Amino acid sequence: MIPDAQRDLLENPNYGSLGTVRPDGTVQVNPMWFSFDGEHLLFTHTVTRQKYRNLQRNPSMSLMVFDPERPYRYIEVRGRLLEAEPDPEGAFYVFLGKRYGNAQQDAPADRADRVILKMSIDKVGGQ
Amino acid sequence: MIPDAQRDLLENPNYGSLGTVRPDGTVQVNPMWFSFDGEHLLFTHTVTRQKYRNLQRNPSMSLMVFDPERPYRYIEVRGRLLEAEPDPEGAFYVFLGKRYGNAQQDAPADRADRVILKMSIDKVGGQ
Numbered sequence A, B: 001m002i003p004d005a006q007r008d009l010l011e012n013p014n015y016g017s018l019g020t021v022r023p024d025g026t027v028q029v030n031p032m033w034f035s036f037d038g039e040h041l042l043f044t045h046t047v048t049r050q051k052y053r054n055l056q057r058n059p060s061m062s063l064m065v066f067d068p069e070r071p072y073r074y075i076e077v078r079g080r081l082l083e084a085e086p087d088p089e090g091a092f093y094v095f096l097g098k099r100y101g102n103a104q105q106d107a108p109a110d111r112a113d114r115v116i117l118k119m120s121i122d123k124v125g126g127q
Helices: A004-011 A050-057 A091-099 B004-011 B050-057 B091-099
Strands: A016-021 A027-032 A041-046 A060-066 A074-086 A114-119 A123-126 B016-021 B027-032 B041-046 B060-066 B074-086 B114-119 B123-126
Touching: A004 A060, A004 A074, A004 A123, A016 A050, A016 B016, A016 B027, A027 A050, A027 B016, A027 B060, A027 B074, A041 A050, A041 A074, A041 A091, A050 A074, A060 A114, A060 B027, A074 B027, A091 A114, B004 B060, B004 B074, B004 B123, B016 B050, B027 B050, B041 B050, B041 B074, B041 B091, B050 B074, B060 B114, B091 B114
Parallel strands: none
Antiparallel strands: A016 A027, A016 A060, A041 A114, A060 A074, A074 A114, A074 A123, B016 B027, B016 B060, B041 B114, B060 B074, B074 B114, B074 B123
């Protein structure tokens, strides 16, 4: 579902901009590490933060990633939260930290609250 | 309302990630040029696109900008559409094109449909 011309934007360790909807119907955007497994987008998160509360109420997610070298080239993936899998050792956080360039990435202090957010890929846009 | 430590993120010509809410309650994120006049965030847009339709129904907007050199440093500004001022000559588009590095920026072909979106600054976050 991801066009070949935009695949590199998800495969390279670019920062993504994740949109969610707050309980009052307003919008929130945060920078996020992510990984693309060929079928879903995966994020590390905790169960104590606002984004997690947003997603419990409205599972809609949109991830936008632009090419840092040519930012008019971008992909927007819209989908929804499919599952939040516990990651109590923070192993997926460590995986992402390494993906984003920190070879010595340690598990985070808040690892007991960590989850892996699995997002569906429902619509793809961009240019 | 913008902390001094994050002000450069709005004053420099960084690409922003603008979140809006679609009529079905799902979220949309797009890369955007913007300008900060010290009080509002300003965007060029057209009245024919989805984002404009989204904002007619739900005026909530969130602009997130990260530092391209140190992307964990970012600002998120949440607010709402205050006004969409007609820009039938595309003058604000030209202003932004020059701000983003194209000294020869011409007016866009769709200038008759162009508007300047003026966004309030209601909440500021980031790190």
